[in-house]
Amino acid sequence: MRTIFEKQFEDVLEATREGEKRCLSTTRWGGDPVLMVVDAALDSTGLNYFNIVVPRVRRFHETFVKAGRIRSFNDLRKATPDDLDLGKILNNKRAWGVAIGVSEILDNMRKELGIRSDLEALKTWAENTSHLAWERDPVGRVNGVGLITFQYLRMQAGVDTSMPDKIIKRVIKREFGVRTSDDLSFIDEMERLSHAIGYSQIFICWAIWMKESDKGKGEWEAV
Missing domain, CATH: 1.10.340 (Endonuclease III; domain 1)
Structure with a gap:
């Protein structure tokens, strides 16, 4: 599963590491x-x-x-x-x-x-x-x-968790076949996926956002 993930998101992995670092260190x-x-x-x-x-x-x-x-x-x-x-x-x-x-x-x-x-x-x-x-x-x-906003704020505050937005759910279902009955179960499945592939939940989310938004060159906020 790790190989599948890295192959699918290889063009955004470097930029994704920046997103992960900023969230986990609360420096966004x-x-x-x-x-x-x-x-x-x-x-x-x-x-x-x-x-x-x-x-x-x-x-x-x-x-x-x-x-x-x-x-x-x-x-x-x-x-x-x-x-x-x-x-x-x-x-x-x-x-x-x-x-x-x-x-x-x-x-x-x-x-x-x-x-x-x-x-x-x-x-x-x-x-x-x-x-x-x-x-x-x-x-x-x-x-x-809502739950998505709640989880996104926790992610920015350094907690390694995920948010069940429609883009992430669609890609996770397509690439890994993860299907859940509700959003809370999806977050639990994301935690299991994170352990299985060896990347943080935050990393997985940012990789998907960067890939799906065609943002892979380090377009990060600067203030």
Whole structure:
């Protein structure tokens, strides 16, 4: 199975290693947890990731982070989904509601547990929850947060897990014959596949995204 995987994704393996490294070391978006949350929130819209989501996260960075307007979860939680400047970046109140709601949950956690930083709060949350409990989790209960968004945020926070998006499920079914009755079972099957082929779940997901998006030359976000 490892040979099948490497042959199918050989042209994106190098770029995929960068994605895996950034997730596992929590250094995506320069290690900025606010941008990780914004990324996951905008990705929840289902829009093209590399062509639409990434450029808009960059615009958020320029407009809000670099300008000193939003640099923490505490700052972001004070925003409103109908903020005109947020709307100029992406006209989707539901997505911004996700970013604001998740920031509020994580900011409260940071304060209640005496955690030093927003990044540590994000990592603590991700490590201490589970896809099996996502509907009961405070982040999972934020309006607009589905299992895919929940899992993607955990991946960015350094947890080796997977997300059951339609692209990943289609490719895994085609290449490895994995069929499951529901998304939670799919995540469990991805863990088994990871052990079988010797690559992390994060690596498998990024390899599929890079291949299916025709992104294999290291087109990574730079902020």
